[in-house]
Amino acid sequence: MQFIDEATIHVKAGDGGNGSAAMRREDNVPRGGPSGGDGGHGGSVVILADPQLSTLLDFRYKRHYKAPRGEDGRAKDQYGKNGEDLVLRVPVGTTVTDAETGETLADLTTAGARQVVAAGGTGGRGNIHFKTPWNQAPRNAEPGTPGEERGLRLELKLLADVGLLGFPNVGKSTFISAVSRARPKVADYPFTTLVPNLGVVALSDERHFVIADIPGLIEGAADGAGLGHQFLRHVERCHVLLHIVEDTFTTGPDRAPLADFDVINRELARYAPELAKKPQVVVLNKLDAGTTHGSVEEHVAAFAARGIELSTMSAATGEGVQAVLERLWKHLGRDARR
DSSP: OOOOOEEEEEEEOOOOOOOOOOBOOOTTOSSOOBOOOOOOOOOOEEEEEETTOOOOTHHHHOOEEEOOOOOOOBTTTBOOOOOOOEEEEEETTEEEEETTTOOEEEEEOSTTOEEEEEOOOOOOOOGGGSOBTTBSSOOOOOOOOOOOEEEEEEEEOOOOSEEEEOSTTSSHHHHHHHHSSOOOOOOSSSOOOOSOEEEEEEOSTTOEEEEEEOOOOOTTGGGTOTTGGGGGGGGTTOSEEEEEEOOSTTSOTTOOHHHHHHHHHHHHHHHOHHHHTSOEEEEEOOGGGOOSSSOHHHHHHHHHTTTOOEEEOOTTTOTTHHHHHHHHHHHHGGGSOO
């Protein structure tokens, strides 16, 4: 299924029905008088967070949504029927903003959360409300008010406890496939991950948490280079970031673990400063492939000089993976899903 994490739509709530200005004219009713009922209220447009959805794909092909209007009032004191609300279902984690003003209307982070984004119009009053001692036969009634109309921007931000960071091909997809049932594409060339992937990591004692793998970042990602900039929003909700680095023959002469670490964090700070402030667990991956720019001990010492603890692992063989998961759990604490 195609992954769509943003969409722009236009919504229109239903107009209120018009009030009726009918007069009662019946046999055996000598004093008829006004009998026009009120118009019904227009339907509102409601956004609902549905845990069964994982993409905004439905909104890519249909952009305009309109709720039904309220019925007009009728004679014999009959009120018009209210228009039904139009419920638009979106994945949990969707943020709704006004496309024109940028105002955040809703941040739907829990299943079943709902928000009225366009209120229906009010039904007009019929002439039964305008009868007075000095005006026994009013001929006037109110029209219904128009429903709200606005453009909306929908933006999906995945709900995960841990977000994976790193250059393309550092082993993020291999890691998430090793610790969860997620099965992203794994290959020996960059940008094998084209869309974010979610996986549930199960530890002992019924402990578990959700991890998100996003496409690899490169220098200039905040300016639109590569693919990762399109999905940085998906790590905004994470409690901790797992930053994977490598030092193998595939990294090239101009890259080293500490330099890669600095590049990624600069891109995070440029995109959203609060992202760079999130706690990070930094891991040197691909121990099974050896190193080319220094020994493992030298890399550990270089990070330690910055006050950063560098863990080591091989996602392909499983060496050191469990220790990394335990480090992540310690950072998550009570925020993790139990």
